[in-house]
Amino acid sequence: MDNDDLVLPTPVNFPAFPYDPPYWIQMDLMSHVYTSIEKRQVTIVESPTGTGKTLSLLCSSLSWLVDEKDRARKGQLSQPSLSSTAPSWVAAQALDIRKRELEAEDKEYEERLAKARKTEAHFRILARARVTKKQRVTVDPVQGHVDEDAYLPDDDCENNQDNFSPAVRALMAKVDKNNKRDPASQGDEPSCTKIYYASRTHSQLSQVLPELTKLKFKHLALGGAVPDESTMRNMSRVDRDPCQKKRTFGDVDGDKCEVDQRQWRTVSLGSRKQLCINEDARSRPGDIDEKCRELLEGKKNTRCQYLPPVGDESRMLDLRDQILASPKDIEDLATSGKNIQTCPYYGSRRAIPQAELITLPYNLLLQKTARDTLGIDLTNQVVIIDEAHNLIPTLLSLSSVRLTSSTLSTSLKQVSVYYQKFRNRLSAMHALHLKRLLNFLDAFQRVAMDWMAQKLSAKSKRQDTEVMTVPDFIHKLGRKVEGINLLEIESYLKRSKIARKISRYAVDVSEGEKPERQSSGVATPPLHTIEALMLGLAGASEDGRLIFSAVGDAVEIKYQLLNPSALFRDVVESARSVVLAGGTMSPISAVVSELFTYLPPNRLTTFSCGHIIPASSVQTLLLTKGPSGLDLEFKFAQQSNPQVVSELGQIILNFCNVVPGGIVIFFPSYASLNFAREAWSQSGLLDKFNVKKKVFLEPQESSGVEMILREYATAAKTHMPLDKKTGAVLFAVVGAKLSEGLNFSDDLARAVVVIGLPFANKNSPELQERMRYANQTEVRSGIRRPVGGKDAATEMYENMCMSAVNQSIGRAIRHRGDWASLVLIDRRFTLPAIRGKLPQWLRDDVAVCETFGQVMKHLGNFYREKRQRIVY
Ligand code: SF4
Numbered sequence: 077m078d079n080d081d082l083v084l085p086t087p088v089n090f091p092a093f094p095y096d097p098p099y100w101i102q103m104d105l106m107s108h109v110y111t112s113i114e115k116r117q118v119t120i121v122e123s124p125t126g127t128g129k130t131l132s133l134l135c136s137s138l139s140w141l142v143d144e145k146d147r148a149r150k151g152q153l154s155q156p157s158l159s160s161t162a163p164s165w166v167a168a169q170a171l172d173i174r175k176r177e178l179e180a181e182d183k184e185y186e187e188r189l190a191k192a193r194k195t196e197a198h199f200r201i202l203a204r205a206r207v208t209k210k211q212r213v214t215v216d217p218v219q220g221h222v223d224e225d226a227y228l229p230d231d232d233c234e235n236n237q238d239n240f241s242p243a244v245r246a247l248m249a250k251v252d253k254n255n256k257r258d259p260a261s262q263g264d265e266p267s268c269t270k271i272y273y274a275s276r277t278h279s280q281l282s283q284v285l286p287e288l289t290k291l292k293f294k295h296l297a298l299g300g301a302v303p304d305e306s307t308m309r310n311m312s313r314v315d316r317d318p319c320q321k322k323r324t325f326g327d328v329d330g331d332k333c334e335v336d337q338r339q340w341r342t343v344s345l346g347s348r349k350q351l352c353i354n355e356d357a358r359s360r361p362g363d364i365d366e367k368c369r370e371l372l373e374g375k376k377n378t379r380c381q382y383l384p385p386v387g388d389e390s391r392m393l394d395l396r397d398q399i400l401a402s403p404k405d406i407e408d409l410a411t412s413g414k415n416i417q418t419c420p421y422y423g424s425r426r427a428i429p430q431a432e433l434i435t436l437p438y439n440l441l442l443q444k445t446a447r448d449t450l451g452i453d454l455t456n457q458v459v460i461i462d463e464a465h466n467l468i469p470t471l472l473s474l475s476s477v478r479l480t481s482s483t484l485s486t487s488l489k490q491v492s493v494y495y496q497k498f499r500n501r502l503s504a505m506h507a508l509h510l511k512r513l514l515n516f517l518d519a520f521q522r523v524a525m526d527w528m529a530q531k532l533s534a535k536s537k538r539q540d541t542e543v544m545t546v547p548d549f550i551h552k553l554g555r556k557v558e559g560i561n562l563l564e565i566e567s568y569l570k571r572s573k574i575a576r577k578i579s580r581y582a583v584d585v586s587e588g589e590k591p592e593r594q595s596s597g598v599a600t601p602p603l604h605t606i607e608a609l610m611l612g613l614a615g616a617s618e619d620g621r622l623i624f625s626a627v628g629d630a631v632e633i634k635y636q637l638l639n640p641s642a643l644f645r646d647v648v649e650s651a652r653s654v655v656l657a658g659g660t661m662s663p664i665s666a667v668v669s670e671l672f673t674y675l676p677p678n679r680l681t682t683f684s685c686g687h688i689i690p691a692s693s694v695q696t697l698l699l700t701k702g703p704s705g706l707d708l709e710f711k712f713a714q715q716s717n718p719q720v721v722s723e724l725g726q727i728i729l730n731f732c733n734v735v736p737g738g739i740v741i742f743f744p745s746y747a748s749l750n751f752a753r754e755a756w757s758q759s760g761l762l763d764k765f766n767v768k769k770k771v772f773l774e775p776q777e778s779s780g781v782e783m784i785l786r787e788y789a790t791a792a793k794t795h796m797p798l799d800k801k802t803g804a805v806l807f808a809v810v811g812a813k814l815s816e817g818l819n820f821s822d823d824l825a826r827a828v829v830v831i832g833l834p835f836a837n838k839n840s841p842e843l844q845e846r847m848r849y850a851n852q853t854e855v856r857s858g859i860r861r862p863v864g865g866k867d868a869a870t871e872m873y874e875n876m877c878m879s880a881v882n883q884s885i886g887r888a889i890r891h892r893g894d895w896a897s898l899v900l901i902d903r904r905f906t907l908p909a910i911r912g913k914l915p916q917w918l919r920d921d922v923a924v925c926e927t928f929g930q931v932m933k934h935l936g937n938f939y940r941e942k943r944q945r946i947v948y
Pocket of ligand 1: 245348351352353354357367368369381382383419420421422787
């Protein structure tokens with residue numbers, strides 16, 4: 077229960093924080109996050125890498141959760157269970173009974189999890205000695221035999237056309253749900269308030285649980301009155317003794333009780349690809365989701381062996397309890413699933429309602445369809461989005477659909493074959509919807525072909541890319557399609573799951589015609605892409621665009637929603653509080669203007685942490701002139717100017733002479749890096765760099781990154797007094813493979829150099845549309861900018877550029893003892909509008925170097941001071 081009459085005060089300290097005392101910036105961050113959650117706010121926090129961001133986010137949010145539970149418990153106890161006329165002793169007795177009931181519930185729950193922990197320990201012992209039994213492989217149905225009934229759509233999706241009220245339909249759905257129980261169905265299990273902790277990748281999420289185990293939340297053992305977490309928060313440090321795992325506390329009557337480390341009920345959500353333990357399904361080529369769905373729907377002999385028999389919940393419940401008994405990462409979940417011989421993918425979904433902390437990748441949190449499938453209801457919950465500098469690009473990519481003319485023609489072919497084959501066996505409703513789908517696909521293919529034909533006939537006069545609004549595109553589809561309600565077809569596709577049946581029929585029929593099973597196996601059905609596109613088109617209004625591009629002989633069609641906030645608004649409006657956190661969120665105004673313009677000012681806060689490093693450990697230099705006095709501005713034309721590039725080479729050569737360890741140098745694009753490399757190679761400058769530092773270049777193929785990084789790291793750490801070559805220099809590209817997520821700590825980056833401002837290509841039709849849209853949105857919202865000032869589009873354009881710069885410079889200085897120089901080469905960095913977009917912890921201490929001598933002097937002094945720390 078949420079009893080907001082009782083406002084939780086922001087704690088004065090956080091005893092669960094493992095390091096005592098926390099740095100002041102950690103305290104500030106934790107207080108800010110706690111307050112934001114309590115006040116139901118959306119907050120954007122910037123906390124540089126190395127400042128204990130994850131630990132602080134977990135500690136503050138979970139401290140709030142402890143207090144929230146306490147508040148909810150008090151709320152439950154204060155609910156009047158008797159009439160106000162009851163004598164006070166009767167009311168006191170009723171309260172006592174209620175209290176004991178709630179304690180008994182807690183005890184029962186704890187005992188259940190304790191039992192699951194014991195079982196888990198038992199499995200661990202067994203695992204050490206066990207010879208893993210070979211899995212029983214479910215044999216496939218008889219190959220070549222096609223049971224045509226299996227391809228017919230279910231008829232239960234027809235009730236959309238009925239005359240039942242929504243209430244009756246909901247009741248029918250509930251009865252129906254109980255009859256054919258989904259393995260992950262959460263039934264009516266009680267749910268609790270929880271923290272959803274999302275990050276972009278699995279590897280980022282894998283760093284959360286180790287931090288969680290460092291926290292020193294107390295678990296209150298049964299059997300005595302003990303101080304609650306909030307009381308403990310106000311106790312002295314000696315009383316709290318956060319360093320001990322167990323401690324005895326005395327209550328007011330002198331009774332004793334044991335306080336132990338608290339285990340948070342945690343669930344790590346992952347994909348089938350990560351969690352599936354059915355080796356047979358995993359070894360099949362193709363889409364594992366599709367394969368699993370086939371096995372889920374399968375009859376007795378084809379149903380996945382890791383799904384408990386229908387009607388027998390015990391194995392799934394055992395797995396759920398084991399998942400909740402102690403925090404587990406994805407690998408641990410798979411082990412638990414194997415121990416109980418039950419699917420961990422569905423088991424983890426089953427554990428969601430009772431979990432207190434859920435870690436999950438962005439896509440599961442941000443897409444409504446994924447949340448609905450998982451049974452995630454964000455109402456009144458706390459959402460933390462880590463590495464949130466990735467949020468806007470992720471939202472844009474999640475709200476885009478890409479398909480080619482070949483996807484289109486395969487879909488059209490599959491639906492027509494299916495329609496021809498089953499037309500006489502389909503109900504009128506199914507036939508009607510499929511006919512409409514056919515009309516849509518047919519018209520769409522015609523538009524794509526016409527577009528390509530016109531492009532070819534006009535040759536170079538016509539652009540290779542064309543952007544269309546959704547109404548323009550629908551109009552081009554012709555009168556037959558204009559009248560169709562696309563949302564209705566999309567909803568039909570979803571309800572009837574017919575796309576899967578059509579695709580499966582097409583694959584099975586094509587396999588039946590061949591002597592051997594096709595290696596394509598179960599690929600992602602092309603109709604699913606069409607379904608996603610229809611959903612986009614139907615809900616897009618003026619925010620959607622279709623971009624037609626010629627790729628060889630084919631047409632590529634991309635649907636893009638221009639407004640990233642549309643997808644996120646649902647999360648913000650349901651959740652109690654949303655925390656966007658990142659090491660580098662600057663420019664924060666970019667996040668606000670793209671995601672939160674609709675929020676009332678009192679619901680949105682921002683917070684930018686300082687860094688825990690001393691100010692003397694970083695120097696930020698803006699270089700405006702080269703050694704010959706040449707003005708440095710790397711606009712597009714200058715990036716291939718031999719004189720400018722030669723000057724740049726001289727600068728780098730000088731840097732190689734003074735910077736110890738590794739230097740990472742970021743170029744604005746691959747083209748500019750390649751031009752410079754070629755020019756320096758011809759002039760001999762590249763050889764000169766190599767005399768001092770081993771030279772590495774960012775590979776264009778992802779497969780080469782790991783090896784280059786390994787070799788660079790070894791070279792960067794190499795200091796040989798007898799050899800002139802010390803350390804290494806790595807040439808990379810802003811926004812490419814090495815500018816995000818990588819850790820260039822200590823000697824790996826004693827200097828990070830950014831050359832020029834990496835503005836995106838303004839000629840991109842997609843970017844032009846986004847910029848136009850930004851201006852239109854601002855005009856519509858009535859915001860007035862100063863006359864002659866820049867417009868919303870320019871602001872967005874600059875923000876995109878500086879976000880990329882900030883990510884690049886964030887590769888260095890990764891912990892408290894780290895130190896490095898950050899050198900930004902381009903006069904435009906000194907412009908207040910650009911400089912103001914640097915991270916706040918750097919912004920106030922920037923040196924503008926108007927001569928090359930000045931920059932060398934700063935570098936010399938800085939490294940001379942640090943030299944005593946370097947062991948050569
Ligand atoms: S039910 Fe689970 S174990 Fe079985 S195929 Fe699906 S994901 Fe794999």
